[in-house]
Amino acid sequence: MSPEKTSAKQPAGIISLQGVHKSFKGRKVLDNINMDIMPGESHIVIGLSGAGKSVLFKCILGLLRPDRGAILINGEEWFTLPIEEKLQRMSCVGVLFQGAALFDSLPVWENVAFVLRRQGMNKPEARERAAEVLEWVGLPDICDKMPAELSGGMKKRVGMARAICHRPDIIFYDEPLAGLDPVMSDVITTLMKRLHERMNVTSLTIAHSMKLVREFSDRVSMLYEGRIYQQMARHDIDSSHDPVFKQFIEGRADGPIQFTFSGSDHGKEAT
Amino acid sequence: MYFLEAIGDAVQRLAYALGLYPLLAGKVIVRLRKPPWFFPLIIEQCEMVGVQSLPVVLLTAVFTGMVLALQSWVAFHRFGAESMIATIVSLSMLRELGPVLVGLMVAGRVGASFAAELGAMRVSEQIDALWTLSTDPVRYLVIPRVLAAMLMMPLLVLLADAIGMAGGYVISVYALDQNPHTYITNSYDYLELIDLYSGLFKAMVFGTIIGLVSCAEGYYCAGGAGGVGKATTRAVVVSAMSILIADYILTAWIFK
Ligand SMILES: Nc1ncnc2c1ncn2[C@@H]1O[C@H](COP(=O)(O)OP(=O)(O)O)[C@@H](O)[C@H]1O
Numbered sequence A: 001m002s003p004e005k006t007s008a009k010q011p012a013g014i015i016s017l018q019g020v021h022k023s024f025k026g027r028k029v030l031d032n033i034n035m036d037i038m039p040g041e042s043h044i045v046i047g048l049s050g051a052g053k054s055v056l057f058k059c060i061l062g063l064l065r066p067d068r069g070a071i072l073i074n075g076e077e078w079f080t081l082p083i084e085e086k087l088q089r090m091s092c093v094g095v096l097f098q099g100a101a102l103f104d105s106l107p108v109w110e111n112v113a114f115v116l117r118r119q120g121m122n123k124p125e126a127r128e129r130a131a132e133v134l135e136w137v138g139l140p141d142i143c144d145k146m147p148a149e150l151s152g153g154m155k156k157r158v159g160m161a162r163a164i165c166h167r168p169d170i171i172f173y174d175e176p177l178a179g180l181d182p183v184m185s186d187v188i189t190t191l192m193k194r195l196h197e198r199m200n201v202t203s204l205t206i207a208h209s210m211k212l213v214r215e216f217s218d219r220v221s222m223l224y225e226g227r228i229y230q231q232m233a234r235h236d237i238d239s240s241h242d243p244v245f246k247q248f249i250e251g252r253a254d255g256p257i258q259f260t261f262s263g264s265d266h267g268k269e270a271t
Numbered sequence B: 001m002y003f004l005e006a007i008g009d010a011v012q013r014l015a016y017a018l019g020l021y022p023l024l025a026g027k028v029i030v031r032l033r034k035p036p037w038f039f040p041l042i043i044e045q046c047e048m049v050g051v052q053s054l055p056v057v058l059l060t061a062v063f064t065g066m067v068l069a070l071q072s073w074v075a076f077h078r079f080g081a082e083s084m085i086a087t088i089v090s091l092s093m094l095r096e097l098g099p100v101l102v103g104l105m106v107a108g109r110v111g112a113s114f115a116a117e118l119g120a121m122r123v124s125e126q127i128d129a130l131w132t133l134s135t136d137p138v139r140y141l142v143i144p145r146v147l148a149a150m151l152m153m154p155l156l157v158l159l160a161d162a163i164g165m166a167g168g169y170v171i172s173v174y175a176l177d178q179n180p181h182t183y184i185t186n187s188y189d190y191l192e193l194i195d196l197y198s199g200l201f202k203a204m205v206f207g208t209i210i211g212l213v214s215c216a217e218g219y220y221c222a223g224g225a226g227g228v229g230k231a232t233t234r235a236v237v238v239s240a241m242s243i244l245i246a247d248y249i250l251t252a253w254i255f256k
């Protein structure tokens, strides 16, 4: 029921957050976050829209600077490093963004092989590697297409190929199933599971889908009012009696989290 | 009350925006001292800037040169000093109209596209993605654009100067019946090198302003597609205003 407490300093996890705070214009979005992600674990963060899940991700990835607290990756604080060192260390993470965030100006294979090309691999070799990874996500023969020509599901899979092409140890998924049809959701879920089993990666996922939580997670954290409200192993989800947590996993509008609706059905006219 | 609030709001926004330009400028300067510099991207951006600007710049220059000749003729005809038209045209083009008008056109054309491109990349998380793919977005996106604007502006202005003077020549010789030989001699005889150099130096400064302002607007863009539109408009307006202000300051400084 209370936020998880970790013993200070010595990190147990491959990713370790210690007392992380972040506010925007005086509004607390993250309020004393402590969590540890163990090596090889699949950790899913759930929470209402606007709870600060993406902000949490961005802090871990070094895209936002927390106001207070420490974030250690592989036992090392990245914020104090010079930019070049940070960028070098980024090669151990792969990120699948919510909208895939493919580079519009580059063809698919150059998107996928972006890091390899930056590391100085020559064109034919990088292209071959990209083609292999694309085939692995079920997209052969699209190397020379431009991202604008792809459907949402294809973009997600190309984004996934780009995230794993350089063989990272830690993978971040930001709402990997958002905006996909049920079949494509299952395809992506399967890929995520296969990646986990074959490559022994650690992953941190933001998700709204309880199906994904049940199929893919080892542990779950619920972010609520800026704190880690609950953290538990997957098999404890259904035995939880916390009303807020239950409301979330059952997906009900009524419960301890209050939503106010306009009393009249002509609310649109009022605005 | 509402009026005061609006002013306060505007001042706050201005302070916020003015903080972003130096912030990005600082990041650019820090990174310029060490590789990687991404030369192919710089060349690519130079091409883009050139291709995008050439038509508008040439058109602007030729009509400016023509109208300058026409208007000076009206004035100088009253004193019987038509021979001065050539000098007026070349001097105004080199020192003032070339850099300022090209600057304004490039702000509208290139500045808008810088802000829109980077803004779209920001809101679709492509800039964040670059970072996670071990690539510094300032080096990869901002520096090539700023350098391209800075390097291409003097070239465009040089071209505009030539075309503008040619436009003035055509009008003076074919429409206003001036002697072609005297016109050409008068174009050059009263010029000093500083007239040319000051214009090209201004062009470089204006190019840097356009690059930095537009890239900062795009790079720090927020608020979805609407935010990109606003950033693009602000990039053009702020670049254009800054060019006019910088022009006065530079002129006062160079010719003091
Ligand atoms: N760059 C930012 N500037 C100001 N507020 C922000 C910024 N990023 C996120 N926020 C705010 O932080 C809160 C959490 O956002 P976010 O992490 O995107 O939520 P979600 O859990 O749905 O991913 C939101 O209320 C949002 O308005």
Ligand SMILES: [Mg+2]
Binding pocket: A053, A054
């Ligand atoms: Mg989010």
